[in-house]
Amino acid sequence: MIQSQRTMQYVTIAAMLTIWAGTAATYAQEQQPISDSAAADGVVFWIDPSYGRNSVVFKSKAPLEDIVGKAEEVYGSVTFDPARPDAGGTGEIVVKVGNLRTGIPKRDEHLRSSDWLDAEQHPEIRLAISGTKGVDLSKRIDDAATYDMTIVGEFALYDSVHTVEFPATVTFMPDAARADKKLTGSLLAAHAAFTLKLADYGITGPRGAGIIGSQVGEEILIEVRLFATSGK
Amino acid sequence: MSRGILTAIVVTAGLLVLWQSTGGDYYTKYEVIEEVPIELEPDDPLAAAGFYDDNATQHTRRDAFRFGLLPGAPALLDKHVVSVVTIVVPYWAAVAALTLWRTRKRHSK
Numbered sequence: 001m002i003q004s005q006r007t008m009q010y011v012t013i014a015a016m017l018t019i020w021a022g023t024a025a026t027y028a029q030e031q032q033p034i035s036d037s038a039a040a041d042g043v044v045f046w047i048d049p050s051y052g053r054n055s056v057v058f059k060s061k062a063p064l065e066d067i068v069g070k071a072e073e074v075y076g077s078v079t080f081d082p083a084r085p086d087a088g089g090t091g092e093i094v095v096k097v098g099n100l101r102t103g104i105p106k107r108d109e110h111l112r113s114s115d116w117l118d119a120e121q122h123p124e125i126r127l128a129i130s131g132t133k134g135v136d137l138s139k140r141i142d143d144a145a146t147y148d149m150t151i152v153g154e155f156a157l158y159d160s161v162h163t164v165e166f167p168a169t170v171t172f173m174p175d176a177a178r179a180d181k182k183l184t185g186s187l188l189a190a191h192a193a194f195t196l197k198l199a200d201y202g203i204t205g206p207r208g209a210g211i212i213g214s215q216v217g218e219e220i221l222i223e224v225r226l227f228a229t230s231g232k
Numbered sequence: 233m234s235r236g237i238l239t240a241i242v243v244t245a246g247l248l249v250l251w252q253s254t255g256g257d258y259y260t261k262y263e264v265i266e267e268v269p270i271e272l273e274p275d276d277p278l279a280a281a282g283f284y285d286d287n288a289t290q291h292t293r294r295d296a297f298r299f300g301l302l303p304g305a306p307a308l309l310d311k312h313v314v315s316v317v318t319i320v321v322p323y324w325a326a327v328a329a330l331t332l333w334r335t336r337k338r339h340s341k
Contacts, residue, residue, distance in 0.1 A: 053270070057291045065258050068265050070291050101293055103261045106305040106312065144281030171283040189283050225290065 042081030045188045045228035049073040055225045060217040069102035071095040088131035095125045115206045129153040144173040160201040168192035185231025193223045236327045247316045260300035260315045265293045
């Protein structure tokens, strides 16, 4: 009972995650909320691109090769309303295609080329979070609350946008509860993973080369771990 | 067996050992992205909150040499061109050509 009251008292979550690509270099500098309406729904939490523990990783498994890559920086913001835990959340997470690294510079070049993600035409990969479902308090330790939930959003990659839903774990920690101050303000931390099919987004690789399915997996696993703070 | 072929076998075996000992990757690399445990500090509030309970690893990119089976780049002047295949194949071709040339020379005498 006490626990449920505290649950209502505190947060609920909204928002997170994900991925990728691109080049729209102005996002981090502008550091503006996604929209006024989103900011009005709750507290805005910012992802600090320079925070080293932020991680967006993509994994491809194929008969000839397994590839693991990561985004060097992640940008974005999410909102949530502590007073309405079930209200969901909104936000946007952006990765620049030009920041993707696989460990082989030549392969990174190919990834950015028009045969693959076409960084010139589609410089960013975006997840626009539209809400959450099934928010469930899984753990509470002192003032920190961890929730399991399903995140719903529109994932934009290459020249397509698709609705995605994937499970996530989100921890909220109010500022007063945090002993370390490497990040200022209250903290929202999330990790999640989901799979996308390259064909769904129109990504084919070089025509006729047959790379997808042999050297590159038809499906890509994306793993995300992000930290966002209400301080600037 | 000629000394050239013996040398080629030793070189090939050595390169295969080097390939395996540096990770056995398909392609030659000078940096790797690998999953490593997160070094949690004792006062990390997220650790105390259980955020890392399910997965306490992260992916990092660091400089490290991986001698590949295949070259990491097709360009001759690129450092990624060194690999088992790009050394062994020309080496064996040279040994085969030399052996053939010597054999023909011997028969022509």
